[in-house]
Amino acid sequence: MPGTAKNYSANQIILGPADLWINVAVPSASGRLTLHTDGTPESVANPNAVHLGMTSGGVTFEYKPEISDFTSDELTAPHLSVLTSEMATVKGEFLQVFNWSLLERMTVGGTRNVNTNTSTGYEELTFGGKSTVSNFSVALIGQDIAGTNQFWVIQLYKTYNKAGFNFTVTRKDQSKASFEFNGLAITTRASGDQIGNFWHMGAAND
Amino acid sequence: MNAFEKAKTMTLPPLPWTHEALGEEKYCELAVELGYFHPKAERDDYRPSLDPTPFLSLIKAKKEK
Numbered sequence: 001m002p003g004t005a006k007n008y009s010a011n012q013i014i015l016g017p018a019d020l021w022i023n024v025a026v027p028s029a030s031g032r033l034t035l036h037t038d039g040t041p042e043s044v045a046n047p048n049a050v051h052l053g054m055t056s057g058g059v060t061f062e063y064k065p066e067i068s069d070f071t072s073d074e075l076t077a078p079h080l081s082v083l084t085s086e087m088a089t090v091k092g093e094f095l096q097v098f099n100w101s102l103l104e105r106m107t108v109g110g111t112r113n114v115n116t117n118t119s120t121g122y123e124e125l126t127f128g129g130k131s132t133v134s135n136f137s138v139a140l141i142g143q144d145i146a147g148t149n150q151f152w153v154i155q156l157y158k159t160y161n162k163a164g165f166n167f168t169v170t171r172k173d174q175s176k177a178s179f180e181f182n183g184l185a186i187t188t189r190a191s192g193d194q195i196g197n198f199w200h201m202g203a204a205n206d
Numbered sequence: 207m208n209a210f211e212k213a214k215t216m217t218l219p220p221l222p223w224t225h226e227a228l229g230e231e232k233y234c235e236l237a238v239e240l241g242y243f244h245p246k247a248e249r250d251d252y253r254p255s256l257d258p259t260p261f262l263s264l265i266k267a268k269k270e271k
Contacts, residue, residue, distance in 0.1 A: 029241035
């Protein structure tokens, strides 16, 4: 009988960079984020999308299940495992801390104020006193290494920035601030599609 | 009835499908009937744009009439 084929494929790796977008649209059931041909969120479908800009070291996506194992006195190994909770996060450090549209999202309790007067205008962020957490959708989009017009997307439908906002100002380095978008469940979406999705364009890769 | 079949029976508004453009009532109707989510089960400041792409052909078809 023959052996089994090995699976070495240079087209099945992910190589960055990728771009992070906040405030993108939520897809319908069984739908996916609509992309323009250049891999950015399509602007009509995503009119409020904001690009996070540069990061210091890329972006980390983490999906972390918590599993409970059930054991018995009679057996040495668990006889049942159940998924009891799921955590999905997108995190990193962003560099464009001098962008007030981003700051408003990054500071969970912040409010952006703009005065467009040409001589006395300003942008400001006020904070303090809010107890609510505003949520929004984020999407990390990167290029498929196998094709120039093929992209992959990680989207979290409902998030907030768990990391708050902090940065150091020094003459020796550019300021940067940590972010950690924590995925929450939209309870009225179908089970299995409540937090987000990870998909790529084109045919199946396996 | 799936969301696309349901959409055929509805009057779909022009783009964009943002909460600001649609207003709360129409936004909630689209979000629920077309399978996005139930906004009333969320806080009232969670109103992300609804991606209309699966239904674009129906919006255009109705515009041409």
